[in-house]
Amino acid sequence: MTVRIAGNDYRTLTPPELGAWTPSLRVSVVIPAYGGQDKLDLALAGLAGQTYPAGLTEVVVVDNGSEPPLRLPAIRPPDTRLIVCPVPGRAHARNAGLRAAGGDVVHWLDSDVVPDRRAVEAHMRWHHAAPYLVVTGRLRFTSADLPAPEAVAAAGDLAELFEPAEPHAWLVDLVERTGGLTDHRARAFSLHVGGATSVNAALLARAGPMDTDLVLGQDTEMGYRLAQAGAVFVPEPLARAFHLGPTMRMRDKAPIDRVSHAFVADRIPAYRWLRSHPNRHWKVPCLEVIVEAGRGRRPGYDEVRATVDAVLAGTVPDLAVTVIGPWDEIRGESRAPLADPDLDLALIRGHYAHEPRVRTARAPAGDAPYRLRLPAGWTPGEDGLAGLLDLAADGGYGLVSVLLAEGPGREVVTARLERTAAFARAAIVLRDGEDLDDAVEDTFGTLWADGHAYGFTPGPGTITGRRGAYRARIEAEAEAARLAKEVERLRGQAGRWREEAGRWRRSTVELRREVGTLRRELATLRRAHRRGLLSSMRRAIARRL
Incomplete structure (x- = not known):
């Protein structure tokens, strides 16, 4: 039985002591x-x-x-x-x-x-x-x-x-x-x-x-x-x-690195710092997205196109798409193309014939460090693939299973993000009768993720694209400028309100002062009146007596 090593932790092995073993x-x-x-x-x-x-x-x-x-x-x-x-x-x-x-x-x-x-x-x-x-x-x-x-x-x-x-x-x-x-x-x-x-x-x-x-x-x-x-x-x-x-x-480290980096960047996706360009395509992509197309329009052109177009429009340009199907069985031109059972396959191949990131094949290319098996008809959010890749890389997982839908009959629709190294290791240590995913769990670990959290939806989504993104940016900048002017207008109005409030405060203070003066004068008059009235009463009483 082949011993299993989790990740790169070779410390679980116990090699023999030098000079105390018999090699073969x-x-x-x-x-x-x-x-x-x-x-x-x-x-x-x-x-x-x-x-x-x-x-x-x-x-x-x-x-x-x-x-x-x-x-x-x-x-x-x-x-x-x-x-x-x-x-x-x-x-x-x-x-x-x-x-x-x-x-x-x-x-x-x-x-x-x-x-x-x-x-x-x-x-x-x-x-x-x-x-x-x-x-x-x-x-x-x-x-x-x-x-x-x-x-x-x-x-x-x-x-x-x-x-x-x-x-x-x-x-x-x-x-x-x-x-x-x-x-x-x-x-x-x-x-x-x-x-x-x-x-x-x-x-x-x-x-x-x-x-x-x-x-x-x-x-x-x-x-x-x-x-x-x-x-x-x-x-x-x-x-x-x-x-x-x-x-x-x-x-000569500097010139050696200059020459080496110019070539290995194309072949080693793990060296992310050498792939700083936001839209470059590379010989070995970081991610291969695998979509299956079937005969008889299940899944057909519309479902495949929805998925592939959404993948290409996402924020991960460092990827390739492989559409799996029986491409060598397409019969070619037909006198009745609309009735041709291979029409959808021909449409898929023709639609992406000149897109360098999409290929039609019988099997995956297998050279990317990650593979995403995505059912046709499901579309990820714009940042969905980037989020899944970060999740797998940060946790070192060999498999991230993405729950897309669960029907009333408990049927489950999933996508699978597979780490190439993990599945290669699992194939080496696989035991008789064992499921490959179980061997991946032992060596790299697995995880379930909610597809909704990564923007996965059934059917074609809204694809912004570069022009749409540019237009959206221009509209956003115009709206920002409008709001900035509105803020300035409101600031000016608030300033005028503050000045008016100040004037009212000053008027209130002056009025309070006038009221205080009047109150004091009234009090003086009342005291004088009471004193005068008292004197008159005293004089009247004196006369009567």
Whole structure:
């Protein structure tokens, strides 16, 4: 039974201790080389003293057109071959070595890298634990004088010959800040470097050979395809090796990145920062939307068009649409086209014949990191696909099932957002009789989402498009300008009201003052009147007496 690893958490594996186990897998060490006979001699001398059994090791040296031609030195592993690849380029040389390799594991090794005597064993102990691993050793870069091959073959510890040396800084940083690649599995494939990486051969066959169209960045692009094939990436610090001198990237990082990024952006959707253009189309899209078309107009042209048009009008331009159908069974022109049972298929194919993001096929393309299986006739909201992708990426889910409708008979209509790497991994570890979705749940996790929350509706929706969006923006700007003028008018009116209120306040104060004065005068008059009246009464009484 194949062991299951969740995400990239290889820590659930228990590889055997070095020197305390019996290996059985055969390894093919593939060394592409162009010139540098003195360094190749040291690399082969390092391989000659490995603790991994020589009977399970073959070495394939690929001379990539060296002048003078390379030769095999006296100190080398017993099963070492030299082949020639006249086509220039390291990717061509690696592919030539791959075709010649017959091992269960392929171990890439650069011709200027000298492995420690336990390096191959440290790699191979992991491959005996699971059949879908990519293992990268720890490189150190030395500027020491080159020793004799005899000294390398006899050394118990290569540090005695090559230290002091510098670490592979960016690789060490990647491993340390991601918890050994277990915390940030989306970038784990970046660990694949050709100088000291081993790959299960069957996994490599599923991923395919090196991309010979790339000028630089072949190792990283291969790592990305291995991830899509279901790989788990393992950093192995005990697999030590010394790189003789700095790499080309260490010498000229900026120009190397400039060239590499120009090509890998088209092929690695995970490098989102290289895809900053809002409307570019790329060789490998981030998302493939799969819509099925049937014969007999079920689902037909109208349903398919509603779905495809809504997908193309959304805020995720980095996608492709595959319409699945029996396209090779369409009979072609008919004397009565309106009665042709294949009319809707012909309409679909004709309508999207010149749309570069839509293709008609029997099966999905399968190279995008995500696939959305969407029933024809259902349309996502403008931001619906972007929201689903964020949901899947943030949670690391292998499958997000989207509930679209649930009928009275409990029939359920769903869409499925599938992570390619998760389903590839699940296919590797699938048990007899087990549902593939259950294996995805074990390795990456699954989730249900409400389609309404992501704007999914049945039937054609309102598609704004770029012109509509532009018109809406112009209308919104005009409305904003109108409202701004209205705000200014109201502000002026409010100012006038404040002035009027101030005048009324002042008038009220003055009136209060006048009333107070009158009250005081009235009180004085009343007192005077009372005093005068009292005096008159007193005089009258006096007269009577």
